[in-house]
Amino acid sequence: MSGFTFKQFHINHDKCAMKVGTDGILLGAWAPLEGVNAALDIGTGTGLIALMLKQRAPSLVITGVEIDNDAFLQAKENISASPWQDLNLWQGDIKEFQVNTAFDLIVSNPPFFNDSLKSDNAQRMTARHTDGLSFDSLCAKTASLLSERGRFCVVLPTTELSRFESAANNANLKITKKLWVFTSKKKAAKRVLLCLAHNVELQMLVEEELVIHAESGEYSTAYKQLCRDFYLNF
Secondary structure, three states: OOOEEOOOOEEOOOOOOOOOOHHHHHHHHHOOOOOOOEEEEEOOOOOHHHHHHHHHOOOOEEEEEEOOHHHHHHHHHHHHOOOOOOOEEEEOOHHHOOOOOOEEEEEEOOOOEOOOOOOOOHHHHHHHEOOOOOHHHHHHHHHHHEEEEEEEEEEEEHHHHHHHHHHHHHOOEEEEEEEEEEOOOOOOOOEEEEEEEEOOOOOOOEEEEEEOEOOOOOEOHHHHHHHOOOOOOO
């Protein structure tokens, strides 16, 4: 079977521009679920992160939003084949998404390439580049959908952090947690996971580090512990 098989579900990704990758897996395993009743996955793609959250908290009400038709249909297929049939999907532009209730958690593995060479593949370009969904638009929309004590979690290349911090500040969102992700101890951090909240209460910034590969080349103990409920061989 093509795609990626996890312990409790399978992800097909042949119709999606963005395949299953470490970024999404990290975000799905790391995002805090304490006190969360309703969650929103912006740019759900294959449905990976939404399904990871659902596995972690089966009673969670989750909505996935996806603009690309092929990705939307693939997410629908992956959810239908999973143990959780009550995941909600909405196709369209998040900027046009309207709902009467606020979300306790919003997650996104957003388009993040601002200046890099554009792809000839329109689907891949939408998934990877910020032209259709800028950081400012993403943060502003998230701030309007987030509950008073809600959390917004994203994964980004470290090169885009300052640009994202500026957009978050403009939306009055405050970073409360940073997880710096290193592929190995010998290399600089390539990714950073952020947890943000409304800038209404005094919160200290918590910064942590995660190294994915030990010196032996094997997955590190910390990475295995974070993702052990999902990977088949952990």
